[in-house]
Structures are given as C-alpha cells and as structure tokens.
Amino acid sequence: MLVSYMLLNNIWYGYGLIIPGILFVLITLMLLKSKFPSQLVDASVANELPQMNSKPLVWLEGVSSVLFGVAAFSTFYVIVVWMPKYAMAFAGMSEAEALKTISYYSMGSLVCVFIFAALLKKMVRPIWANVFNSALATITAAIIYLYPSPLVCNAGAFVIGFSAAGGILQLGVSVMSEFFPKSKAKVTSIYMMMGGLANFVIPLITGYLSNIGLQYIIVLDFTFALLALITAIIVFIRYYRVFIIPENDVRFGEHKFSTRLNTIKHRG
Structure with a gap:
C-alpha cells in the first residue's frame, strides 16, 4: 500500500526502502536492551513432549523436512516477486492495483501468525499446521493459474501469504528439531542454508520462465x-510412528491418528 501510494503521488520510491530501514535499526536497538526468558527448558514442559517410540530416519523425515522448507520458501518467494506482473498480464490489473497484491500477501502472513499462535498452544501440533497450510497453498496456486482475475489474484496473494509465509518455515524447523533434539543447531543451519540456496536458484529459474510465459511461473x-x-504428509505420517503421544494430550486428532498409523504399521 505504501508503494502504491508513492507511485500514484509521484513520490520517490526510495522512501519505501529508507523508512523500513530506519524502523529496522530502531527495533534492533530496542531488542539489544530487551530482556528475554531463560533458554533452559522447564521440567514440566519437557514432560509434555512426546517420547520416541522408534529411531527417526535422517534419509526420510530428515530429508523430507529440508525439502519441505525449501519448497515452502520457494512458494511464497515466487508470489512476492512475480504476482504483480502476473496480475497485470493475466488479470488486467493496473500497476498500482497489482502492487496491492503484495499488501494482501503481507496481511495474510500476519493473520496466520496470530491464528496459529493461539491454535498451537493447546489445540494442534505444528505438523498439522504444515499439512493444512501446504494443502491450502497448493489449491490456491492452482486457482490463480486456472482463473486469473483481480479478485483471485488479491485473494490468492492473501491466502499464499497466510499459508506459506505465516511462520511455516519456523514450524518446519520446530518439527525437525523434535525428530533430532540433539542436533538442533545443525538442523537449523542446514534448514536455513537450503533456504539460502533456494533464494539464489529460484530467481534464475523464474527469470528463464518469464521469457517463455509468466503463467509458467505460477505453474x-x-x-x-x-x-x-507431499513432504509435509511424509513427515506427518512418520511423526506418529516415531513418537508416543502422551495419554493426557487432548489436541485435535492426536490419539486417533497415532493409533491408526501404529495399527497399520503392525499389520504390515
């Protein structure tokens, strides 16, 4: 919205970078003086974590978690960079209107953070959020490609922001750390390193596709x-096979899915 306002009023676009930069410095200075809680895990909290029933597999849930992070990052990265151009080319939107899709995207990511901050406390585990959000992003991307219009592009940007950018990467790291609790630093490093690799590779791929057709970028x-x-579902299934869900856990679907998956495992 800020960029659109400057564009319509012939204001230098550089202010769109300078103002957030100043805010970033001010917030950083505030954080330097802030106090944070101890990093030690309380014993009562540790007891609530599920115990392992079998050894996690690096080649399966480990690789799947990393691929999930790369794919989730790439999903919202493509939308942030290319949605305005796609909206102008296929939805007939003006440049100012097309830029608003990024504002809707940002709003979606903020809404997701608040909603799942509440849900993840007692109602669902992060693996449920990952499956739900990635499924929502998949359906939305398909609709954006099949039915481009101003409404679809605006709503689609909001939903992609909600489902792919609202903390889903952090949830992926959280789940992967549960599988490999003794290697949390290594897990986070690998996860973020692959995200950085995607940040380098995706522009090359999308730049090539843009010469063929913007619609292929949405594909x-x-x-x-x-x-x-797909990777979220793999991790989801493995989660309920690796971990023993506590009897007092009343979160949505916990015992139903863990019991069903373990029954299938024993039959096989």
Whole structure:
C-alpha cells in the first residue's frame, strides 16, 4: 500500500526502502536492551513432549523436512516477486492495483501468525499446521493459474501469504528439531542454508520462465506448493510412528491418528 501510494503521488520510491530501514535499526536497538526468558527448558514442559517410540530416519523425515522448507520458501518467494506482473498480464490489473497484491500477501502472513499462535498452544501440533497450510497453498496456486482475475489474484496473494509465509518455515524447523533434539543447531543451519540456496536458484529459474510465459511461473509455484504438501504428509505420517503421544494430550486428532498409523504399521 505504501508503494502504491508513492507511485500514484509521484513520490520517490526510495522512501519505501529508507523508512523500513530506519524502523529496522530502531527495533534492533530496542531488542539489544530487551530482556528475554531463560533458554533452559522447564521440567514440566519437557514432560509434555512426546517420547520416541522408534529411531527417526535422517534419509526420510530428515530429508523430507529440508525439502519441505525449501519448497515452502520457494512458494511464497515466487508470489512476492512475480504476482504483480502476473496480475497485470493475466488479470488486467493496473500497476498500482497489482502492487496491492503484495499488501494482501503481507496481511495474510500476519493473520496466520496470530491464528496459529493461539491454535498451537493447546489445540494442534505444528505438523498439522504444515499439512493444512501446504494443502491450502497448493489449491490456491492452482486457482490463480486456472482463473486469473483481480479478485483471485488479491485473494490468492492473501491466502499464499497466510499459508506459506505465516511462520511455516519456523514450524518446519520446530518439527525437525523434535525428530533430532540433539542436533538442533545443525538442523537449523542446514534448514536455513537450503533456504539460502533456494533464494539464489529460484530467481534464475523464474527469470528463464518469464521469457517463455509468466503463467509458467505460477505453474512452478504450484509445483513447489505440491512438493511442500507431499513432504509435509511424509513427515506427518512418520511423526506418529516415531513418537508416543502422551495419554493426557487432548489436541485435535492426536490419539486417533497415532493409533491408526501404529495399527497399520503392525499389520504390515
């Protein structure tokens, strides 16, 4: 919205970078003086964590978690960079209107943070959020490709922001750290390193596709969202096979899915 306002009023676009930069410095200075709680895990909290029933597999849930992070990052990265151009080319939106899709995207990511901050406390585990969000992003990317219009592009940007950018990467790291609790630093490093690699590779791929047709960039976004969904489902299934869910856990679907998956495992 800020960029659109400056564009319509012939204001230098550089203010759109300078103002957030100043805010970033001020917030950083505030954080330097802030006090944070101890990093030691309380014993009562540790007892609530599920115990392992079997050894996690690096080649399966480890690799799947990393691929999930790369795919989720790529899903929202493509939308942030290319949605305005796609909206202008296929939805007939003006430049100012197309830029508003990024504002809707940002609003979606903020809404997701608040909603899942509440849900993840007692109602659902992060693995449920990852499956739900990646499925939502997959469906949305398909709709954006099949039915481009101003409404679809604006709503689609909001939903992609909600489902792919609202903390889903952090949830992926959280789940992976549960599988490999003794290697949290290594897990986070690998996860973020692969995200950095995607940040380098994706612009090269999308730049090439833009010369062929902008619609193929949305197809690529759908592919990334689908990959995130597939890997999220793999991690979801493995989670309930690796961990023993506490009897007093009343979160949505916990015992139903863990019991069903373990029954299938024993039958096999």
